[in-house]
Amino acid sequence: MPEKYVIHTTTVPNRFRAISKSGIIAWEEGCLRCAICVKERCVYDVYYKRKLDSRQMIDSIDNLCMNCLRCVQGCPKELISKSVNPEFKEMGDDFFTPEIISRLWYQAETGKIPVSGAGYPGPFSGPGFDSMWTDMSEIVRPTRDGIHGREYISTAIDLGKTLGSLKFDQSGGLIGDIPLLVDIPLPILLKVPPFGAISDKTLLGWAMAAKRLGTFLAMKRDEVQKLPDQFRPWLLPVLEADLSDPAAIPRGVRIVEIPWSRKWDKTAKIIKDAFPSLLLCVDVAMMDGMEEKARAVAEAGADIIHLDAGAPDGGKDTKACDARAYDPRRVKDAIRSVHMELVAANIRDGVTLVASGGFAMAEHVAKGMLCGADAVMAEFQLLISLQCRMCRRCTTGLSCPMDIQDASSKWVAGRVVNLFGAWHNQLIEVMGAMGIRDARRLRGEVGRAMFYEDLDKAVFGSLGSAAEGFELE
Amino acid sequence: MNNSVKFRFPGVVKTPSRFRNPIGKYRLNRTEACEACGKCVEICPYGVHVIRRGKLYIENPHLCVGPDCPNPCYEACPVKALSFGKNPVFDLLGDFRWTPDLLASTWHMAETGSVPSAGLEYKAGASGGGFDKLRIVMKQGSTGLAEISDDDIDVTVQLNRRDDNAHRVSIEVPFYGGGMSYGSVSINTILSRIKAAKALGTFCCTGEGGYPDELKPYADHVITQVATGLFGVREETIKRVKIVEFKYAQGAKPGLGGHLLGDKVTPGVARMRGAVVGYPLFSPFPFHSVYSVEDHKKHVDWIKAINPQALVSVKVSTPTDVDMVAVGSYYAGAHIIHLDGSYGGTGAAPEIAKKNIAMPIEYAVPKVHRFLVEEGVRDKVTVIAGGGVRTPHDVAKIIALGADGVCTGTADLVALECIRCHNCESGRGCARGIATTDPELMELMQHDWGTRRLVNMFLAWKKELTRILKRLGMTSIRELVGRSDCLVHLDYIKSKE
Structure with missing residues (x-):
């Protein structure tokens, strides 16, 4: 049995107190300071742990409070009330919602899978990946043997092309070369986000994380020079579209990326001629026409297609998130469409499809792969794991409220490793339930997925007629 | 389980919250101006107010149906000592599936043995699909089998x-x-x-x-x-x-x-x-x-x-x-x-x-x-x-x-x-x-x-x-x-x- 892939996680505490949903505990006028709520009744000892002076009983936003409402319901004078923390509601955006951000913080801090009681509280379905469910097997489970079966689930995937068949000559010798493959133990690549209070310390921390995870960190060519040479095998430099001098390519790297442009194949030739053993990744923006571009890129021999929801075509304007080319909530459909185009052109195995943008939670990785991606690329998660709240002050030149640039590289690496350690475990959970033992087999396996658009119409589509004179209840 | 004798269901025994302050959707306030005339006790259909030894208490604020009330106490009060508003704690409760209204209406049923008559949406949640988008089709105005016990x-x-x-x-x-x-x-x-x-x-x-x-x-x-x-x-x-x-x-x-x-x-x-x-x-x-x-x-x-x-x-x-x-x-x-x-x-x-x-x-x-x-x-x-x-x-x-x-x-x-x-x-x-x-x-x-x-x-x-x-x-x-x-x-x- 090959060496087992384990991501070692350990608690890496927050640098600042986390913003939690639990909001203001307000003591109204008339409080007698009896302290029953505070001293006797609080199940979670919030007041002791926060070292609040019970006689003061001032307004408090508290992240230790678990919202059991015992104090609200037990106050002899009915004077305590609670509300949702307004700071919590304001975090993030439509995609990185406050709930998602706080869950990512928890995972980056603890390295653990988020667990809670009392069923799933969320909406029935939603846009993008929220309109998918993953399957499970009820009884027959040849691929998994209970809780110990987890050991046998592999999340490794290959980057590069695979051959449809091998050809041999008369004497049994292999004809042609076997294309280069790079395998990574986790179907997640990392990418330096387009904004953020990023210092050289931060970059080094991310590179350390990529190395520990055994995956790649994509970054601009000049950023590669800022890091010690020992990290080269885990760095993925993004080169200029019009690169003409191959000497500019950093040595020691295994993969390079170039943005798609009309002359991308000329740049590709320059690179391949100079360094035939480099894997070439082409960044194709998610936008109209991506299917044809991706097919042409694959047919022309690129090893990897980076289907990119983050950067507009050409990859030049990456200053702000608002410059996103594609709504992350539609990434699911974009991946399916490009995947099917490559399948129809009979070239799917001739290229690796890596998708980026729109992968905010661990479940999105599995779902993106079921839709047809071989792997995904995470970017803003690298910032959020450092307690970024996506306030975007940095994009307007203001200081970072979380001083991310000052965090030590060790702390940065620990947080990122924790986050993806938790994602790795969650990926194993859903793969186990699906009865899939090898992450390579997740790709395009829509038979193990259920789609809202198919199911809802099939089940409820006929429930649409009510004769006149009827009322609905 | 023997069907030869018809099963007898128990009766409802009113069973209020075990906590001192039950959580309701609305909150009533009574100011010092109250003269304890007892008008609110008299007109409230839900038993929200009680009078004891000449003093008025908002005993069951969780039973208040707010704007759905046909006889609002806060309008009838001769000295305008009553006001009402939404309970701020209410929004902290529940989720898409179990909305605060569904929680409160379940508590209402557990307390009184009946569905709430007003003030709360007790039929569906807010998950935006499935149960919460399905409706039962009923003949308008008809009472169906009203004559049957x-x-x-x-x-x-x-x-x-x-x-x-x-x-x-x-x-x-x-x-x-x-x-x-x-x-x-x-x-x-x-x-x-x-x-x-x-x-x-x-x-x-x-x-x-x-x-x-x-x-x-x-x-x-x-x-x-x-x-x-x-x-x-x-x-x-x-x-x-x-x-x-x-x-x-x-x-x-x-x-x-x-x-x-x-x-x-x-x-x-x-x-x-x-x-x-x-x-x-x-x-x-x-x-x-x-x-x-x-x-x-x-x-x-x-x-x-x-x-x-x-x-x-x-x-x-x-x-x-x-x-x-x-x-x-x-x-x-x-x-x-x-x-x-x-x-x-x-x-x-x-x-x-x-x-x-x-x-x-x-x-x-x-x-x-x-x-x-x-x-x-x-x-x-x-x-x-x-x-x-x-x-x-x-x-x-x-x-x-x-x-x-x-x-x-x-x-x-x-x-x-x-x-x-x-x-x-x-x-x-x-x-x-x-x-x-x-x-x-x-x-x-x-x-x-x-x-x-x-x-x-x-x-x-x-x-x-x-x-x-x-x-x-x-x-x-x-x-x-x-x-x-x-x-x-x-x-x-x-x-x-």
Whole structure:
């Protein structure tokens, strides 16, 4: 049995107190300071742990409070009330919602899978990946043997092309070369986000994380020079579209990326001629026409297609998130469409499809792969794991409220490793339930997925007629 | 369960909150200007105000219906001493599925035995799909079978529909209590549920933690569970019950095993489960002795050998091939197919599993119903749906989609004043004394109180279901099974222009 892939996680505490949903505990006028709520009744000892002076009983936003409402319901004078923390509601955006951000913080801090009681509280379905469910097997489970079966689930995937068949000559010798493959133990690549209070310390921390995870960190060519040479095998430099001098390519790297442009194949030739053993990744923006571009890129021999929801075509304007080319909530459909185009052109195995943008939670990785991606690329998660709240002050030149640039590289690496350690475990959970033992087999396996658009119409589509004179209840 | 004598349901006993300040949607304020004239007491239809020794109190603010009130006290007060507003705490409660309104209306039913007359949306939640987008179609203005007495509307469900020698068991209401194990909830919660089940002529399942001796007096109403961990499964307990439930999977964590945290393994729990105090317990997934329908039949036969008269229920989750699983279970000899959807569950589960794995129960039930009909065996097997049934309207909807009855779980806990804070598993367990084995927290709830709350809620459900059936012109809940033509889905409704 090959060496087992384990991501070692350990608690890496927050640098600042986390913003939690639990909001203001307000003591109204008339409080007698009896302290029953505070001293006797609080199940979670919030007041002791926060070292609040019970006689003061001032307004408090508290992240230790678990919202059991015992104090609200037990106050002899009915004077305590609670509300949702307004700071919590304001975090993030439509995609990185406050709930998602706080869950990512928890995972980056603890390295653990988020667990809670009392069923799933969320909406029935939603846009993008929220309109998918993953399957499970009820009884027959040849691929998994209970809780110990987890050991046998592999999340490794290959980057590069695979051959449809091998050809041999008369004497049994292999004809042609076997294309280069790079395998990574986790179907997640990392990418330096387009904004953020990023210092050289931060970059080094991310590179350390990529190395520990055994995956790649994509970054601009000049950023590669800022890091010690020992990290080269885990760095993925993004080169200029019009690169003409191959000497500019950093040595020691295994993969390079170039943005798609009309002359991308000329740049590709320059690179391949100079360094035939480099894997070439082409960044194709998610936008109209991506299917044809991706097919042409694959047919022309690129090893990897980076289907990119983050950067507009050409990859030049990456200053702000608002410059996103594609709504992350539609990434699911974009991946399916490009995947099917490559399948129809009979070239799917001739290229690796890596998708980026729109992968905010661990479940999105599995779902993106079921839709047809071989792997995904995470970017803003690298910032959020450092307690970024996506306030975007940095994009307007203001200081970072979380001083991310000052965090030590060790702390940065620990947080990122924790986050993806938790994602790795969650990926194993859903793969186990699906009865899939090898992450390579997740790709395009829509038979193990259920789609809202198919199911809802099939089940409820006929429930649409009510004769006149009827009322609905 | 003997139908020769008509079953008598208990009456409603008003059972208010066990906390000092019940949570309501609205808050009333009375200023010093009050002259204690008593006008508010006189006009309030809901008993919000009381007068004692010449002083006025807002005794039941949670019963206030706010702007829906036909006789608002704050307008009638001669000295304008009353004002009302929304309770700020209310927004902190609940979620998309269990909206604050659904929680408060369930508390209302558990307190009073009736659905709220105004002020709260008690029929549907806000999940934006499934149950919450389905509506029951009723003839306008018609009262259906208004002249028929409520007592003549039949809501019983026959659980044994095979012609075999097992018990002829029927339940007096179209629901029974789903499994919650000794360990995941307190003994007071278990006792409340089982006593309510007895009072209502139905059943309650022990979950996988074994069959505590405290339940012996209610043996005729206990379903005992055989789950993958085989915790607490003994020959004597199998012999003692009328229904045995096999749990292959559960909706909250389909395809994953169970996990009882070490903190919850108290001496009592450990004794029951044959385990060591303080150590976490895993129940594996799947059944290691079942890898085919034939293996499953072997299990069913094993139960039948120990207790030939027992009914066998098979609890499964909802994968794509749930219809095949149901048919397979039927041919293996099951009496009841119990489909468990993914919004239920009381214990801790990975969030990724709760949200993503397996299909919603509203899809699974019609799929299974149709398949069993096509197979020609639908009337030989009872289909029970669980995991996400919150209201009497949900019961009617899922039965119209093809179930015979439902299994409840979370609704029971809400009646016992769960606020769905989702922290069942952290620290000492449920801070409200429901899902905990902490000796001090357990004492927050007594089972007599719990029993009354559950009986009240289910009587309200029964009353509401009876009203719905009458409006549909049906005298038996059996007429509603599979009648999806009684439903419309708001997303697909055709506008008639």
